[in-house]
Amino acid sequence: MIKRLLVANRGEIAVRVLRACRELGIEVVIAHSRVDDHQAYLAWADDTVCISSRSYLDGGAFVAAAQSRGCDAIHPGYGFLSENAGFADLVSDGGLIFIGPTGDQLRLLGDKSAARERLTEVGVPVLPGTAFIEGEADASAAAEEIGYPVLLKAAYGGGGRGIRVVRDSGEMAGELEQAQAEARVGFGRDEIYMEKYLTNPRHIEVQLLGDGAGQVVHLGTRECSLQRRHQKVLEEAPATGIDDEKLAWLCDIASTAAADLHYRNAGTFEFLYEAGEFYFIEANGRIQVEHPVTEMVTGIDLVKAQLTVASSGELPFSQDDVVLRGHAIECRLNAETLDIGTGEIAPSPGVVSELSLPAGIGVRVDTHLRTGADIPHQYDSLMAKVIVGGADRLECVARMRRALRELRVSGVTTNLSLHRQIMASGAFETGNVDTGFIAQLLFDWRRQQDMD
Incomplete structure (x- = not known):
């Protein structure tokens, strides 16, 4: 049983892991860089440790910190070293539990070409x-x-x-x-x-959880088509507008492939969808930024599930226990400046002088920030994730519109106006989306401004 865990990450995912640990009675040590010395969320941990100048990419420093603080395990979050096979090996070799797949599994999935070849052997379609x-x-x-x-x-x-x-x-x-x-x-x-290259496909992914011994469950699909420069901006669960039988087949083939790998812990298989066909593109061996939408429609805490699998080697629920209810949407609030004319974006670091978050039925906000917090230029620009759930997609869209109207942030420039534009789009409301949606939205937005 894990009793004390080190979080090898920062920001909202560090807070997310901390909260899951709290509910399981696990003590939490948060490792942080000197840049993050004054982040308010550090006070919520049982202990903190400042790591080396290499910051969140120094695997040796994380392992040494975990050992010195009496930890049993390390959670890598997402980004940084979360999918680094060498780091997973380093953690295991140090006598600690790595909350994620094995080093060999990360090595295979990290080699996108080798992963494609391996998965075709079990019938997964590829481009x-x-x-x-x-x-x-x-x-x-x-x-x-x-x-x-x-x-x-x-x-x-x-x-x-x-x-x-x-x-x-x-x-x-x-x-x-x-x-x-x-x-x-x-x-x-x-x-x-x-x-x-598919011009404007949809991007659909399957959330998986494996015990490392050949048992895998899926938690349905996510719609991740709203992207800018191949980076996700908004996600939904489940995918809509695709035949239920096709989605069931997709979940089954992803589960079968993961079971063949004896996949351990949480992971995601990502696919493109065009003209009625799915094509595998990659697998992510970590918790995803967008995992909350899956939690909203299943009622399952994915981070707690990660910790349970890592601690016991057993799945905390069966496939029959996974029941999808309603719909969920997540908007990623980033500190960034968007040039509507060129479509270029740039980080917008600074101090948050005002932060007022939405609330109410079916609204969840995952963030590490508060008024007065600093957003450093050294790291990712993600400030918060606004997640809503509802009985169906239309209720979710209406609820997200309301939540984004309530959201107030100043001191830094954000992409809040982009999210409001998305929610106001008739095409989005009807679910008519693909990976070219945001580019077209920005083009139409720019044209309207030129006309005005």
């Missing part, structure tokens, strides 16, 4: 694609065989980085060079593979 690209000539030949447009993707990437669209042969050299450069900077490796 036409390649193994690692050896150079421009290899890339050009592969693209001619697959057919333009194609997508160049960092093999060890994530978070929307290291991804470039190539629409014709004349773009290949430049886009390949750019993809490799982004991969080197973002992930320390520049291996690239190729997939067929």
Whole structure:
């Protein structure tokens, strides 16, 4: 049984893990960088420890801190080292429990090309694609065989980085060079593979939980199509407008694949959907930013489930226990400046001079911030997640509109106005969404401003 746990992360996910631990009677140590010395949420922990100058990427510092503070386990949250196989190994080798998959599982899933190949063996559909690209000539030949447009993707990437669209042969050299450069900077490796590019598909994912011994349950689907530059902005559960039998098949095939891997802990299989067909794109071996929408429709605390599996090696519920009720939507509130003319965004660090959060029936806000909090430029710009649940999607849309009207934040620029625009869209209200939705929304918004 886990009695004391170190959180190897910051911000809202650190608070989320802390709350789950509190309900399970687990003591919490939060590791933090010097930049985060004055964050208010540190006072909520049983203990804190300041880590090295490498901050949240120093796995050795996390393990040493956990050992020195008498911890049994480490929760990596999301981002930073959460999907780092070496870190998972380091934690286990240090006699601690890693709240997540095994190092070998993270190693496989982190190699996107190898993961594609392995999952096709158990019948998971994938887009036409390649193994690692050896150079421009290899890339050009592969693209001619697959057919333009194609997508160049960092093999060890994530978070929307290291991804470039190539629409014709004349773009290949430049886009390949750019993809490799982004991969080197973002992930320390520049291996690239190729997939067929779907112009405006939907992005659907399946939430999974495994015991590491071949038993896996799914917790339904999520709609993650509202993205900007391959980064999610808004999520829903469950996916809508797709035949129930197709969604059931998707959940079954994802569960079967995860069981074949003897997958351990929480994970997500992500798919693109176009013209009635699903195509696997990647698997994430961690808790997702958007996990609250699944919690809203299932009533299951996913972080507590993570901790239970890691502690006991057993699933805390069966597939029959998972019942979906109603609908949920999550909006990610980011501290950022959006140039409507170009579509470019930039972080907006600073001090939050006012923060008034929405409340009421069916409204949940996950955040680590309060009035007076500092948003440092060194880290991700996520400030809060506004989540609503309702009996159906229409009630959720109305509830989110109300919640966003109540939300007040000043001192930093945010994407609140973008979320309000999304909620005001008739296309969104009817569920007519795909991965090109936000780009089209911004185009229409810009055109309207020009007319005004």
